[in-house]
Amino acid sequence: MEIQKSDHHEQNLTSPRGLIHKVLRRTSSRRSPTAADHNPSPVFLETSNSKFLKQKDIDDAIKDPEKAGTHDNRIEDEKSDLLGYEICSGKLTLDNKSKSASGEQSGSGSSSNCFDARLTTEALVWGSNILKLEDIVSVSYHSGLRHFTVHACPLEKRSSGLSCFMKPRKIQKDLRFLSTSPHEAFRWVNGFADQQCYVNLLPHPMASSKKHSSELIPFDNMFDPCVKCRSPPKILVILNPRSGHGRSSKVFHGKVEPIFKLAGFKMEVVKTTHAGHAKSLVSTIDFSTCPDGIVCVGGDGIVNEVLNGLLCRDDQNVAVSVPIGIIPAGSDNSLVWTVLGVKDPISAAMSIVRGGFTPIDVFAVEWIQSGTIHFGTTVSYFGFVSDVLELSERYQKRFGPLRYFVAGFLKFLCLPKYSFELEYLPISDGGGGGEHKIVEGQDKVDASDLYDDVVRRSRVECLPRASSLSSIDSIMSTGIMSGGDLEVSSPHANNEPSELVRALDPKSKRLSLGRTSTFKEPEEVIHPQAHVSSTPNWRRSKSKSRTEKAWPGSGATNDANSSRGTTTHDKEDASSTISDPGPVWDSGPKWDDEPKWDNQPNWEPETPIDLPGPLDDIELGLTKELVPSLDERWTVRKGRYLGVLVCNHSCKTVQSLSSQVIAPKAEYDDNCLDLLLVGGSGRLRLLKFLVLLQFGKHISLPNVEYLKVKSVRLKAGPNTHDGCGIDGELLHVKGQVRCSLLPQQCRLIGRPAKNPVQ
Ligand SMILES: Nc1ncnc2c1ncn2[C@@H]1O[C@H](COP(=O)(O)OP(=O)(O)OP(=O)(O)O)[C@@H](O)[C@H]1O
Structure with missing residues (x-):
């Protein structure tokens, strides 16, 4: 007390x-x-x-x-x-x-x-x-x-x-x-x-x-009562009245609104009337009506809508600087719990009242064929989890939040086999945080210019939303409740990189947590790739990273610059990887007060490759080209996977009785994505994964690979259902999708709690 x-x-x-x-x-x-x-x-x-x-x-x-x-x-x-x-x-x-x-x-x-x-x-x-x-x-x-x-x-x-x-x-x-x-x-x-x-x-x-x-x-x-009081914030509150099985209005009006009122907040409250309402509202709102931010009341789904509404605006330069507050009132609120350490509405309201901002990375999932982009802050997932998400939609009315358990149980009983083709770009080393190779002149770059391309694409209407899920935890817990016949899957399954990949790509070897596996290969490793990349023409940007801040031991990444300026691949490496710098986003916050760029070292390439930049940048004298590096090698995998999860933060869950953390090594601002590959198929393997997940031991399983990556490309196999969950929103993979990182492109209102209330 x-x-x-x-x-x-x-x-x-x-x-x-x-x-x-x-x-x-x-x-x-x-x-x-x-x-x-x-x-x-x-x-x-x-x-x-x-x-x-x-x-x-x-x-x-x-x-x-x-x-x-x-x-x-x-x-x-x-x-x-x-x-x-x-x-x-x-x-x-x-x-x-x-x-x-x-x-x-x-x-x-x-x-x-x-x-x-x-x-x-x-x-x-x-x-x-x-x-x-x-x-x-x-x-x-x-x-x-x-x-x-x-x-x-x-x-x-x-x-x-x-x-x-x-x-x-x-x-x-x-x-x-x-x-x-x-x-x-x-x-x-x-x-x-x-x-x-x-x-x-x-x-x-x-x-x-x-x-x-x-x-x-x-x-x-009477003296002059001149109290030097801070001015009251003016915010927009977007409340999903359906969140948390309809509890969110009560939570907001009963617990949160009185606190905001006492703290002098001037607020406009909008209750959503349908899925997609928050996104369309935010995409057109006049920011002068809510200069101090947008507060979402609900689950991770409503936050995701607001984020996507912001990032698809024409004035994205301004939009990314609009802070987002979260009042957890949904089925699960992994983002605010993981990042700020609050999970009850009053603590969250207090965190917003205290103010301050926490910058977080954002990831973008791009449908390569259509160019559609959907942004997320927590996790994107494919395989069993996204299937459960889809199935759960049917039971929404009947079971409420329990629908995930019901759907998970049913899906577990008739578990299909999932196969994926995926490519990932491991971070260049343990301290690199996925640094892009950059050349001088960065300090003058307006970071917001650097991802115009992505945002432009994101304005295309996203694929229709089929369902929603605030947390994958409910799904992840399902298997534990499930019993039934356990099918032992093919003994050939193995998610470890093949010896060839391991031998040729010591970094991915290091990054797969140093686990020695006896598990056998589940997937093919695609051998020599003649092409450089299937990546569409991203706007190549020379982007200043925040390596020094997030990854103190990143010298090795800088050293890697010595290899910049060449597109020639090491012959050996070419046998298991393909060279592609991948999509590049600006790696600096847009809204920071500090003159961040000024503190960055000059990264002068010896022979930088200048990719054509947009005219306005050239006129501004800015050079923002990415220089491909030998370190940026896509590893190609193909095979059976129960699940593929791409996490932006550790994904703690509010609901779980255990202290379940999906990606224990992930940080919300570490400039890289954490990829979990749950290899193989079969209920026994799935059950083991789900059980160990409750104890945070899942990454020690031989069929689980854990990698820090810059970018992931994924395509569902021929008989695999194409569901894709992004922060609980269900979308469908049509062709290939690519998941990439936008460092610190969102800021949450509040600072991480010193002593999170458990
Ligand atoms: N008025 C509404 N009616 C129906 N759906 C809505 C409404 N407002 C928002 N939504 C959708 O509901 C989904 C879930 O919202 P949110 O994550 O805030 O709540 P939740 O309680 O965690 O959700 P769920 O339990 O359904 O996973 C979001 O994807 C959002 O698009």
């Missing part, structure tokens, strides 16, 4: 309360008035972050005074900055008239409710109670009065008898404090505002009523 109370009133050093007082005294004595007074901005907060120690330490101290005493010296030495720097301090009385202050907070007499209080850069502390600033929604304050109300959503233990079995949850609380004078109240409120808390500045009651109170100060004595 974040708001804590100790029964110990003595302020000795071994009591938790004493400990806190001691800590605060020390922070106070250490306080640099200059820092606190003149630089209380988030920058100050961040630069001081390393000094802030965990709330857990305080929790421990309060729970176990003896332990706290034992560790006193340690705390004295190491944790004296536990609560950051002090912003202001003084006496505060917790007003027991406050309707939501809990009984334990409110004593009977005013003296027992009067505390020494401090506001620090991390928390509000009164007596032995601590409320973290990150849990504060806003502060309401009537100018000229001596009270103010702190609206917060701290983590609280459940009050029921089963509380020890139930996880704590965030609950909204209002804490009304009375300070010693109106001036003091103003000082406190200003302190909150300095810490980026939104202040609902309400007029002096005398301004609207005849009310007189001892609290009021005479008008002539």
Whole structure:
């Protein structure tokens, strides 16, 4: 519980309360008035972050005074900055008239409710109670009065008898404090505002009523109530009323909207009326109506629609900078849980209120024949999972979210064989993150120009949506529930790269997690490819990567540049791979404030190959050509696969009882895709995969290959169903599709939680 109370009133050093007082005294004595007074901005907060120690330490101290005493010296030495720097301090009385202050907070007499209080850069502390600033929604304050109300959503233990079995949850609380004078109240409120808390500045009651109170100060004595409060965000909320089996409206209006209102948000709420509504709305919306972003309420499906709506706009330069907030209210919300570490609507709302942005990679699935593109942020999948997704549509009305289990079970019982032809472009080395070879001049490139081509294609209407699924977890869990006859599939199955590929492509060998497999070949490896590529003419772009940031050990990638400037292939390599730089996207965020490009090293190719660029770029003096590299070798595979999954992040799932993570090595901003090839066929093999997936052991299976790749091309085999799931949206593979990465082309509102609530 974040708001804590100790029964110990003595302020000795071994009591938790004493400990806190001691800590605060020390922070106070250490306080640099200059820092606190003149630089209380988030920058100050961040630069001081390393000094802030965990709330857990305080929790421990309060729970176990003896332990706290034992560790006193340690705390004295190491944790004296536990609560950051002090912003202001003084006496505060917790007003027991406050309707939501809990009984334990409110004593009977005013003296027992009067505390020494401090506001620090991390928390509000009164007596032995601590409320973290990150849990504060806003502060309401009537100018000229001596009270103010702190609206917060701290983590609280459940009050029921089963509380020890139930996880704590965030609950909204209002804490009304009375300070010693109106001036003091103003000082406190200003302190909150300095810490980026939104202040609902309400007029002096005398301004609207005849009310007189001892609290009021005479008008002539009133100071200028100029609270430096941040301006309230203006957002568009898109709510899928069907999400989470129709719970989403209740979740939004009951839990989230009140928080947004307290935080001063100005919002327009649109409820979708049909599938595709969010996409069409976002593709035409005037961004000036929602300058602070679009908040999606629902599952991963509605987020996917919004993303696609943004990326198919004519003004994609602007569109990609529009931040997306997510309130999880769907069947599953893998994206926000994996990236920001929140899975309940209140935590997500708090994350949005706190603000900040998290850039994430996006992937694009392109239908090569038609040029249609569909974007995603989580995972695209082919094979068993997409089949279940399709089948589940039939049971939507009857089974709701359980339809995935039903469909999965049925599909498991009559499991077909899936075969795919696929090619993938492994990242050049473990630290490369799939860096494209680039030449100088990058720093002036407007990154948004670099994927015009893709976005142009994406404007073509995507293939009709057949169904939706918010998570593949439900499907992935199905097999465990399934029993039945188990068919052992062909002993010939093996997903490991052939010895030839392994021998010739040491990188793919390294990247397949160093697993030595006894599993036999399931697929053919396509031998010498005479052609350079079947890739359509992507706009070749010299794109600056963020290697240094995401992949610190990426020197090897830079070294690989020495091989740039030639299209000649190593003869040996040509036997198992084809050379194609593949599609290239800009690798820098479009919206970053920082002059990122300036920090990048100059990558000067010795003999760069200049591919023809668009005229406007030439006129601008920009050279954005990609230089093919020997390292960029497509590995070609063909054979039976139960599933092919291309993940953009680790894909944690909200629903699973286990801590299921589909792609444990994937990061949402690592500039590469994680490819899982589940080789072979048959129920036994599938069941093993699904069971081990629950324990995060699936990648150790001999028929599972795990690779970090830049790009994947895939075509369903002759008798294989052509379903393709992208973030729960079902599409169909017609011919070949290519899955490629757009580094950091989306930004989520909020920052990853330090301590995700499980
Ligand atoms: N009003 C609507 N009626 C029907 N479908 C809708 C509506 N609004 C959005 N959709 C579609 O519903 C799909 C699922 O939405 P979302 O992921 O937000 O919810 P969910 O509860 O996780 O979904 P599901 O349980 O169906 O997987 C999306 O693909 C979206 O296109």
